[in-house]
Amino acid sequence: AQSVTQLGSHVSVSEGALVLLRCNYSSSVPPYLFWYVQYPNQGLQLLLKYTTGATLVKGINGFEAEFKKSETSFHLTKPSAHMSDAAEYFCALSGSARQLTFGSGTQLTVLP
Protein backbone atom coordinates (compact mmCIF):
# COMPACT_ATOMS: atom_id res chain seq x y z
CA ALA A 1 0.00 0.00 0.00
CA GLN A 2 1.10 3.55 -0.63
CA SER A 3 0.13 6.71 1.18
CA VAL A 4 0.93 10.40 1.40
CA THR A 5 0.70 12.61 4.45
CA GLN A 6 0.78 16.38 4.29
CA LEU A 7 1.42 18.05 7.62
CA GLY A 8 -0.59 21.22 8.07
CA SER A 9 -3.85 21.70 6.22
CA HIS A 10 -3.33 25.47 6.38
CA VAL A 11 -0.05 27.38 6.24
CA SER A 12 0.26 31.15 6.43
CA VAL A 13 3.41 33.08 5.54
CA SER A 14 4.23 36.73 5.02
CA GLU A 15 5.06 37.97 1.57
CA GLY A 16 8.81 37.53 1.06
CA ALA A 17 9.12 34.81 3.69
CA LEU A 18 10.19 31.22 3.16
CA VAL A 19 7.50 28.77 2.12
CA LEU A 20 7.80 25.24 3.48
CA LEU A 21 5.07 22.69 2.80
CA ARG A 22 5.64 19.25 4.24
CA CYS A 23 4.99 15.90 2.59
CA ASN A 24 5.83 12.43 3.84
CA TYR A 25 5.14 9.25 1.97
CA SER A 26 4.94 5.54 2.42
CA SER A 27 5.65 3.17 -0.44
CA SER A 28 6.82 -0.41 -0.73
CA VAL A 29 8.61 0.37 -3.99
CA PRO A 30 10.74 3.33 -5.09
CA PRO A 31 8.27 6.19 -5.39
CA TYR A 32 7.71 8.80 -8.01
CA LEU A 33 6.64 12.01 -6.30
CA PHE A 34 4.74 15.02 -7.53
CA TRP A 35 3.61 18.40 -6.28
CA TYR A 36 0.49 19.90 -7.83
CA VAL A 37 -1.01 23.34 -7.22
CA GLN A 38 -4.64 24.29 -7.53
CA TYR A 39 -5.71 27.89 -7.94
CA PRO A 40 -9.37 28.76 -7.38
CA ASN A 41 -11.66 27.42 -10.11
CA GLN A 42 -8.76 25.79 -11.93
CA GLY A 43 -7.46 22.28 -12.35
CA LEU A 44 -4.47 20.70 -10.68
CA GLN A 45 -1.29 22.03 -12.26
CA LEU A 46 2.01 20.20 -11.97
CA LEU A 47 4.66 22.18 -10.08
CA LEU A 48 7.43 19.60 -10.14
CA LYS A 49 8.14 15.90 -10.00
CA TYR A 50 10.80 13.53 -8.79
CA THR A 51 11.41 10.40 -10.81
CA THR A 52 15.04 9.26 -10.51
CA GLY A 53 18.43 10.94 -10.37
CA ALA A 54 18.99 14.29 -8.70
CA THR A 55 17.14 14.47 -5.41
CA LEU A 56 16.70 18.26 -5.51
CA VAL A 57 14.03 19.03 -8.06
CA LYS A 58 13.28 22.48 -9.39
CA GLY A 59 9.85 23.38 -10.64
CA ILE A 60 7.88 26.29 -11.95
CA ASN A 61 7.39 29.63 -10.18
CA GLY A 62 10.58 29.27 -8.12
CA PHE A 63 9.48 26.18 -6.18
CA GLU A 64 11.74 23.25 -5.44
CA ALA A 65 11.54 20.03 -3.49
CA GLU A 66 14.06 17.59 -2.12
CA PHE A 67 13.55 13.85 -2.09
CA LYS A 68 14.94 12.38 1.13
CA LYS A 69 14.65 8.63 1.14
CA SER A 70 15.93 8.23 4.69
CA GLU A 71 13.20 10.55 5.95
CA THR A 72 10.56 9.41 3.42
CA SER A 73 9.93 13.08 2.72
CA PHE A 74 9.44 15.35 -0.26
CA HIS A 75 8.97 18.83 1.20
CA LEU A 76 8.19 21.78 -1.06
CA THR A 77 10.01 25.07 -0.59
CA LYS A 78 10.23 28.52 -2.06
CA PRO A 79 12.70 31.08 -0.71
CA SER A 80 10.41 34.09 -0.99
CA ALA A 81 6.62 33.92 -1.06
CA HIS A 82 4.62 36.03 -3.43
CA MET A 83 0.96 36.94 -3.14
CA SER A 84 0.28 34.95 -6.29
CA ASP A 85 1.46 31.76 -4.55
CA ALA A 86 -1.73 31.62 -2.51
CA ALA A 87 -3.38 28.36 -3.53
CA GLU A 88 -3.88 24.77 -2.46
CA TYR A 89 -0.91 22.45 -2.83
CA PHE A 90 -1.12 18.69 -3.20
CA CYS A 91 1.65 16.14 -2.82
CA ALA A 92 1.11 12.92 -4.77
CA LEU A 93 2.80 9.58 -5.22
CA SER A 94 2.95 7.01 -7.99
CA GLY A 95 4.50 3.80 -6.81
CA SER A 96 3.36 0.22 -7.03
CA ALA A 97 0.15 1.54 -8.52
CA ARG A 98 0.19 3.70 -11.63
CA GLN A 99 -2.56 5.98 -10.40
CA LEU A 100 -1.69 8.92 -8.21
CA THR A 101 -2.20 8.75 -4.47
CA PHE A 102 -2.74 12.22 -3.08
CA GLY A 103 -2.17 13.86 0.25
CA SER A 104 -4.97 15.84 1.82
CA GLY A 105 -3.66 19.17 0.55
CA THR A 106 -2.25 22.30 2.17
CA GLN A 107 -3.91 25.67 1.73
CA LEU A 108 -1.22 28.35 1.51
CA THR A 109 -2.13 31.88 2.51
CA VAL A 110 0.32 34.72 1.81
CA LEU A 111 -0.08 37.75 4.05
CA PRO A 112 0.88 41.23 2.85
Place this chain on the structure above:
Amino acid sequence: EPEVTQTPSHQVTQMGQEVILRCVPISNHLYFYWYRQILGQKVEFLVSFYNNEISEKSEIFDDQFSVERPDGSNFTLKIRSTKLEDSAMYFCASSQSDSHTDTQYFGPGTRLTVL
Protein backbone atom coordinates in the same frame (compact mmCIF):
# COMPACT_ATOMS: atom_id res chain seq x y z
CA GLU B 1 -0.76 25.36 -24.10
CA PRO B 2 -3.08 22.37 -24.51
CA GLU B 3 -5.36 21.70 -21.56
CA VAL B 4 -7.94 19.27 -20.32
CA THR B 5 -11.46 20.69 -20.28
CA GLN B 6 -14.50 19.51 -18.36
CA THR B 7 -18.20 20.23 -18.60
CA PRO B 8 -20.28 21.23 -16.80
CA SER B 9 -18.41 23.09 -14.10
CA HIS B 10 -21.26 22.44 -11.67
CA GLN B 11 -24.01 19.85 -11.84
CA VAL B 12 -26.91 19.60 -9.44
CA THR B 13 -29.05 16.49 -9.54
CA GLN B 14 -31.65 14.63 -7.52
CA MET B 15 -30.76 11.39 -5.77
CA GLY B 16 -31.43 8.43 -8.04
CA GLN B 17 -30.91 10.36 -11.25
CA GLU B 18 -28.27 9.55 -13.85
CA VAL B 19 -25.50 12.04 -14.55
CA ILE B 20 -22.86 12.19 -17.23
CA LEU B 21 -19.72 14.20 -16.66
CA ARG B 22 -17.76 15.14 -19.74
CA CYS B 23 -14.09 15.66 -20.36
CA VAL B 24 -12.00 16.53 -23.39
CA PRO B 25 -8.45 15.25 -22.81
CA ILE B 26 -5.38 16.71 -24.45
CA SER B 27 -5.51 15.66 -28.09
CA ASN B 28 -2.40 13.47 -28.38
CA HIS B 29 -2.85 11.77 -25.01
CA LEU B 30 -3.75 8.11 -24.86
CA TYR B 31 -4.43 7.48 -21.15
CA PHE B 32 -7.37 8.93 -19.32
CA TYR B 33 -8.34 9.04 -15.67
CA TRP B 34 -11.10 10.08 -13.34
CA TYR B 35 -10.47 11.17 -9.77
CA ARG B 36 -12.83 12.64 -7.22
CA GLN B 37 -12.54 14.75 -4.10
CA ILE B 38 -15.28 14.72 -1.53
CA LEU B 39 -15.35 18.01 0.37
CA GLY B 40 -12.70 18.00 3.06
CA GLN B 41 -11.18 14.71 1.94
CA LYS B 42 -8.31 13.60 -0.27
CA VAL B 43 -8.35 13.40 -4.04
CA GLU B 44 -9.10 9.72 -4.80
CA PHE B 45 -8.48 7.68 -7.90
CA LEU B 46 -11.54 6.20 -9.57
CA VAL B 47 -10.53 4.68 -12.90
CA SER B 48 -7.99 4.71 -15.72
CA PHE B 49 -8.81 4.05 -19.36
CA TYR B 50 -6.74 3.13 -22.39
CA ASN B 51 -7.54 1.81 -25.84
CA ASN B 52 -11.26 1.83 -25.10
CA GLU B 53 -10.89 -0.33 -22.04
CA ILE B 54 -10.64 0.19 -18.32
CA SER B 55 -7.02 -0.33 -17.25
CA GLU B 56 -7.42 -0.03 -13.50
CA LYS B 57 -10.23 0.86 -11.15
CA SER B 58 -10.53 1.49 -7.46
CA GLU B 59 -12.98 -0.09 -5.08
CA ILE B 60 -14.98 3.12 -5.27
CA PHE B 61 -15.70 2.47 -8.95
CA ASP B 62 -18.57 0.05 -8.57
CA ASP B 63 -21.34 -0.98 -10.96
CA GLN B 64 -22.97 2.44 -10.59
CA PHE B 65 -20.09 3.99 -12.50
CA SER B 66 -19.09 3.59 -16.12
CA VAL B 67 -16.70 5.35 -18.48
CA GLU B 68 -16.77 5.74 -22.19
CA ARG B 69 -14.91 7.40 -25.03
CA PRO B 70 -17.86 7.92 -27.36
CA ASP B 71 -15.86 9.67 -30.05
CA GLY B 72 -12.32 10.76 -30.77
CA SER B 73 -12.32 13.65 -28.34
CA ASN B 74 -14.66 13.13 -25.39
CA PHE B 75 -14.22 10.96 -22.32
CA THR B 76 -17.24 10.56 -20.07
CA LEU B 77 -18.03 9.35 -16.57
CA LYS B 78 -21.59 8.14 -15.99
CA ILE B 79 -23.15 7.60 -12.61
CA ARG B 80 -26.33 5.56 -13.14
CA SER B 81 -28.26 6.27 -9.97
CA THR B 82 -26.70 9.01 -7.92
CA LYS B 83 -26.48 8.86 -4.14
CA LEU B 84 -25.96 11.65 -1.66
CA GLU B 85 -22.42 10.41 -1.04
CA ASP B 86 -21.54 10.88 -4.72
CA SER B 87 -21.46 14.63 -4.09
CA ALA B 88 -17.87 15.61 -4.83
CA MET B 89 -15.55 17.40 -7.22
CA TYR B 90 -14.73 15.10 -10.13
CA PHE B 91 -11.45 15.60 -11.96
CA CYS B 92 -10.54 14.23 -15.34
CA ALA B 93 -6.88 13.76 -16.25
CA SER B 94 -4.90 12.57 -19.23
CA SER B 95 -1.33 11.52 -20.00
CA GLN B 96 0.63 10.55 -23.08
CA SER B 97 1.75 7.21 -21.72
CA ASP B 98 1.20 4.94 -18.78
CA SER B 99 4.70 5.45 -17.46
CA HIS B 100 4.81 6.13 -13.75
CA THR B 101 6.91 9.19 -14.48
CA ASP B 102 4.63 10.70 -17.09
CA THR B 103 2.71 13.78 -15.99
CA GLN B 104 -1.03 13.52 -15.62
CA TYR B 105 -2.71 16.75 -16.72
CA PHE B 106 -5.86 17.62 -14.85
CA GLY B 107 -8.98 19.46 -15.85
CA PRO B 108 -10.67 22.12 -13.66
CA GLY B 109 -13.20 19.65 -12.31
CA THR B 110 -16.97 19.27 -12.20
CA ARG B 111 -18.63 19.88 -8.88
CA LEU B 112 -21.47 17.38 -8.51
CA THR B 113 -24.13 18.09 -5.92
CA VAL B 114 -26.68 15.36 -5.23
CA LEU B 115 -29.80 16.50 -3.39
